[in-house]
Amino acid sequence: MKLSIGIVGLPNVGKSTLFNALLKKQVANVANYPFCTIEPNVGVIEVPDERLPVLAKIANTTKIVPAAIEFYDIAGLVKGASTGEGLGNKFLSHIREVAAIVHVVRLFGDKNITHVSDKLNPEEDIKTIETELILADLETLNKQKEPKSNAPKEAIATYQMAKKVSEQLNQGITARDIKLTDKEKEAIKPLNLLTIKPVIYLFNVSEDQLQSKEETEKKIEAVLTGIKNPSQSSTNHQSLATNHYLYLCSKMEAEIVAFNSQEQQEYLKQYELTESGLNRLIKKAYETLGLISFLTAGTIEARAWTIKKGTLAPQAAGVIHTDFEKGFIKADIVPYQKFVEVGGWVKAREQGLVQTVGKDYVMKDGEVVEFKVNT
Template identity: 55%
Template sequence: MKLGIVGLPNVGKSTLFNAITKAGAESANYPFCTIEPNMGVVSVPDERLDILTEMFNSEKKIPTAIEFFDIAGLVKGASKGEGLGNKFLSHIREVEAIVHVVRCFEDENITHVEGNINPLRDIEIIDLELILSDLEIMTKRLNKTEKLAKGDKSLLKELDIIKRIIQVLENGNPVRNIDFNEDEKIFVKNLNLLSNKPVLYAANISEEDIINDNKNEYLKALNEYVKKENSGLITICGKIESEIAELEDDEKEMFLEELGLKESGLDRLIKASYELLGLISFLTAGPKETRAWTIKKGWKAPQAAGKIHTDMEKGFIRAEIVSFKDLNKSGNMVKAKEQGLVRLEGKDYIMKDGDVVIFRFNV
């Protein structure tokens, strides 16, 4: 899973990226300090893996991972090449979803490229640049498809979708707000439009707001906006995340407790990203390794088997499945089987988050 961290200059993108990946991307109080997209791989925290590793006496534990890309700050006119516009837009095309960092704190020592704090305006600036870029691409696509459709009537349906998209873009709205049917979604996904990518807004708030649970005035308007747009929203404090990143695991727990927080911003960011992209994890465990595998919600058992190896999907016979909750409660696989908690599932079984699986296949 690839997520791109975007936002206007100096909203906290690189600070957040450094904190959650420990990758050390340069962070400075001026625009464009991140010129190439810095990439960091983050292990997805999953306490179920720790329990299974101990239960099966596994030699190693392999969590699933997320790739974060810290993408250069954007300014007005990016779609026309302003600032690092063209690079910024091309980098966004490479990711599956966007984490849009929005500044919701005041600090006279950190300049804002627009002169003052206004999250909704900042979102509008970036959205507009994505929309304008998509509009330019779709206008070219329209001209080409109209010519081809004169001799190929099978393209008329495609032409209709393109026209609908252009109308929405011309009204200043992102493609992700259009209600497509399943067939149309496949076509539109292949267009790889910027404004069609799912967005998770990360409101970067002050340490005081996190600790005292203050009602940040900027968050109220942001919450209303996100509800209308059907996107995700989390609050995060870049400063606190930076401090957490420097601590050992046991120190992190103590630090979070002192702040009255149940989990770090990274944990919440990952959970929200999974929800946004419709992802779940299934688990495999044995003496050699315990491992988490990320798949889409709705995948059937053979597809999940193919995540491990394509031969397993081709030669799928059945899956032996027990939920992590049941396995953990019973204590081990032998007892789980004795209690009738291990099920045999066929090709039509839809995988669930936390399924502990043994795939049976023949090649």
Template identity: 45%
Template sequence: MEAGIVGLPNVGKSTLFNALTCSKAAQSANYPFCTIEPNEGIVSVPDSRLERITKFIPPQKVIPAALKLVDIAGIVKGASEGQGLGNKFLSHIREVDAILQVVRCFEDPDVVHVAGDVNPLVDIETIEMELMLADMQTLDNSLPKAERAARTGDKEAKLRVDVIKKCTAHLATDQPLRKLEADENETKIIRSFGLMTAKPVLYVANVDENDLLGEGPLVKQLQDFATKVGAEVVPVCAKLEAELAELDPADRAEMLESVGLKEPALALLARATYRTLGQQSYFTAGEKEVRAWTIPVGATAPQAAGVIHTDFEKGFIRAEIYTLADLEQYKTEKDIRAAGKLRVEGKTYIMQDGDICHFLVNS
């Protein structure tokens, strides 16, 4: 799963991306289009449950869940019509599964705001409008081909025409497609177009070092807006996080303590991104490794096994599952089994976040 980091120029996107991916490259200069190609990186999803498991099952290595992040160049008003670097970068957003929109929530006369004034809601409106206009173009361009195919009597093509028209009418109300009610078949077609406003969004409030918890008025505006649209907001000081990313663990812990934080804000952001993508983790635990595996919320046990290897889904027989609470109470898998707490689940079992599993499969 991929998340694209977007925003207006000079809101701290690349600084945030470098910190998230622990990049030690020099920070980008204060110019609107310093990101020319989308940078890609992998970020671990911090999960304290991994450490808790290893207290009872010491492994040779620990492997956390991971997310792929894409740093996309700043979008400006008129991007859908080719302004700035235009559609070149809008196309990159079509390829990701969720959008992390970095919103500037700090004042700094040395960092020029592309629109002149710092206003989180205006920034969001600018980005959203450009994405909606680009989606309208995509739909308009797709309609003639779909209509030609529909005239042959193709039922799938007819449905595509209906979906295109439904999406176009919705966008005409200035509402993003993530608010559109659609059934499973319609949703599948919408995804095939890579429509950007249909993707879930997470707002990242880039704050200054005097407002690390995001309690200032600019963040409050953003939080009120996000609550109305059913999105999350994570306050992050990209400048501080970039400095933390450069430190070794001991110095990082000392710096966090000095500013009153228990963990880097990037840890909160990674977990929020995971939720926004509709993902959850299950664990496998043994002497070789303790590992978090990423699955969609609602995945079945065979689908979860298939994440390890596609053959495991085909040959799935059953899953043996226990919880972290079971492990902390009984200390070993042997004692969990003896206490009757090791559950045997079949093909219809819906995986729960944090399940610890063994899969039995046909070889």
């Protein structure tokens, strides 16, 4: 499963500072994550999970393997990127590969760091990038040729959807904000549109702004309200203001990433924070991708396995090994909290806490699982 997030932003917004801080959190042993690739602009980052050390202690193992996400530092996004400015096509090919986008927006003021437009205007910065992505999508859609009448029905459906989405994009509405049925989403999928990808707006603030939370959040809400297209109805617009934004100080994150856990906590207390901005970003990225984790705990390792919400038990088993999906018989499941309360599988079975499920069971986040399979 490709779990990838692309980090985009105009020059001098703090994107490189953020990415370099993320790189310092990169996992030591990437071999544990077969879906990951190692490239200079890619960081393989663990998803913080406080449950794993607890499970490791219960299972008497020292090996912990959290879930992980790839973060791509996508360079070259400037005004005119869709027509080849900056890194142009290279940028576009990179961003097409990711599952979601983190859009870094500069909210901090600093006379020593120039702004690409010579003026701090976060609303316009967001619109600049959204416009480039919309233009790139329109170019993709305009290349679609009308299929012949005897063409496969899927090809006809994709072409019809291309026309529908193109009309909305021409009004400045991103594909993700167009109300589409599941069937329509499936039809448009082969086109791999940039503006249909989920977005997290990441506002890069100063340390002073980090302390003035109420004022900072009001500014952010005003920016997000300002980018809403007037032609969008309130019911048609996905509320990014409430669901898909966060803010941090990338300068501070770059400093504290080298601190040990206790030092970090003491430092964060000054800002009334309980965890770092990077950890909040990683968790938000995981959530935005619609991912959850099921857990395994044995003498070899305690591990979090990544699946999409709605995954059935056999497909979850297949994440561990493809043969497990084919040979799936059943799964024994205990909710994490119950598992911890009784101290492991033996007591869980004695107290009747184990639920045995079959092929139609929909997995939930945080379940401790043992699969029974024919291999």
